[in-house]
Amino acid sequence: MSTEFDGESLSSRFGRQAVTLVLIATVLFLASPVILTFVSSFATDWTGVLPKGFVTVQNWQAVIFGNDIGANVALGSSLFYSVGLALGGVVINLIVGVPIAYAVARYDFWGRDWINIFAILPLAPGIILGIAFLRTYPDLSTSGIALVIGYSLLKAPYMVMAVQSSFESMDLQQLEESSRSLGASWFRTFLTIIVPNARTGIIAGSIISWTLAAAEFNFSYIVYSRGTPPLSLFLFKNITNSSFLNAAAAVSVFFLLIAGVTIALQIIGHQRSGSTV
Amino acid sequence: MSVDSESVVGKTRQRAAAVVAPVFSPRSERERELRRIVALCVPFLVLVLFSGFFPLVEMARISVSEAQFTTRGFTLKAYRTLATDPYYLSVAFNSLWFAAATTLASIAVAVPVAHALEKYDLPGKRAFVTVMSFPNSLPGIVAAFMIIVLFGNTGLLTNLFAVLSGQSATTLAIATTVAGLFFAYLYSMIPRAMLLLRGTYAEVNNDAEEAARSLGATPFQTFRYVTLPQIKPGLIGAFILVFRTGLAIFGTILILKSLLVWTLQINRELATDFNLARASAMATVWFLFVFVFTMLALKYTSAEVSIG
Secondary structure, eight states: OOTTSTTOOHHHHHHHHHHHHHHHHHHHHHHHHHHHHHHHTTOSBOOSSSOBSOOOOHHHHHHHHOOSSSOOOOHHHHHHHHHHHHHHHHHHHHHHHHHHHHHHHHOOOTTHHHHHHHHHSOSSOHHHHHHHHHHHSHHHHTTTHHHHHHHHHHHHHHHHHHHHHHHHTSOHHHHHHHHHHTTOOHHHHIIIIIHHHTHHHHHHHHHHHHHHHHHOOHHHHHHOOSSSOOHHHHHHHHHHHSOHHHHHHHHHHHHHHHHHHHHHHHHHHHHHHHHTO | OOOOTTSOOOHHHHHHHHHOHHHHSOOSHHHHHHHHHHHHHHHHHHHIIIIIIHHHHHHHHHHTOSSSSSOOSOOOHHHHHHHHOHHHHHHHHHHHHHHHHHHHHHHHHHHHHHHHHHHSOOTTHHHHHHHHHGGGGSOHHHHHHHHHHHHSTTOHHHHHHHHHHOOOHHHHOOTTSHHHHHHHHHHHHHHHHHHHHHHHHTTOOHHHHHHHHHTTOOHHHHIIIIIHHHHHHHHHHHHHHHHHHHHHOOHHHHHHOOSOOHHHHHHHHHHHHOOHHHHHHHHHHHHHHHHHHHHHHHHHSOOOOOOO
């Protein structure tokens, strides 16, 4: 109705549509292969545009119990091994991440900004740290301890960020001073007042750093030498050596893991928004 | 001097105590606070020391070692090769241009996405956010697999184009070409860029934009002169972090293998003849380059890093 009107520019006519289109294209680009992988893991054949021959569980069986072709390792041992390794990493992350997040959020001190940058920026990525670990801790790498230590350094930033966001929504100074004035020592205040109040951030940080440690491939690939392969190496073997549909089933196992974690995080987020009213 | 029961007595701590006496026997509230800050930072610093600093120093020592299986002597042979061999220079060049190009592309996509999510009233916004954050938890090898699902020989888009154009699927498959790799990088980098930019967008002042619109600015002018200056620090911060991500990608390229970048070459040094010295030199160069780049970029630009 206002085409004759000077102010009606190209951007006001098509801007919003174009931006929305980019959003939709991005969502499709990111989501469609995930959905297709999951769906095709139940198919017997994928030669045309879409997979066909539903529904079969033979791909899942091959992944979970192992078969003699391709990657003949069963999922169970790798999954449990990685669950344990990643848990070890989370325990270390809790011990180092919660205090440093508190120090940065609560106190003002010399070098605080740099400490903060070091705490939230990964020092070195998986592949570089893997090379560095090769001969520094050769005895540890066979036992999995090297993996745990490496995971904890690589994933510490996610713990620190999650806990920090919890601390930032609390009046730390007031909490600390009230508790101290009622007679609690500083250490007791930290353990029994500060930490429990930041539990949503701590739980969220634990879940995130656990998932990312279980998914860490680059570091595991370089450092792993023998024994049970971690989950990400199990995935790698399936992607490179198995049939396409078997690989799809292996990747789908991983998707289920991440989806479960995402749902858990949403529930925690929901509780948080409910409790702060 | 007395060390109270709270602190664990260790050799290093005793040595440190001589230097920072107030930390161990504080006499004022200010000194007690300092002790608390140190106690809170120590666990993290210990982790960084043992799992970051020591291994990286050892890596640098291996890179200048004269012997292959033990660390001794001093030679710059590996570095000389890296600096003069045209092969390694081209690998470095590949890494840099590819990471820069994918960073620009992923930010170019993430800006409109973050814009739409923040400004527009869209149905199912939360679901969109969840779906687009999902790839942040996926390792690079899975991102590579996702590209094979879309663009591989049996890929969805490959076969769709094959049906539409009548050509064979194998000639249309781009998963293992540089173009396919480009999409694989974007698969990991767009969600990361979006996470960073959503944090930035959350702080944009909406009133100024509304004022600009009501004064007659077009949506594009409003974005260009009102929104963009506000998100600029966040954009620079996102560029730095996403560029670092791009340089660190390894699993994706290990599967798709279509461009010889620095991280893939590091692995080849180990896989072909276990040249740990050269692999360590390459990793040291990578580390120093990214470290210096990050420090300079954070110091000399208005970069702001906010995670939303």
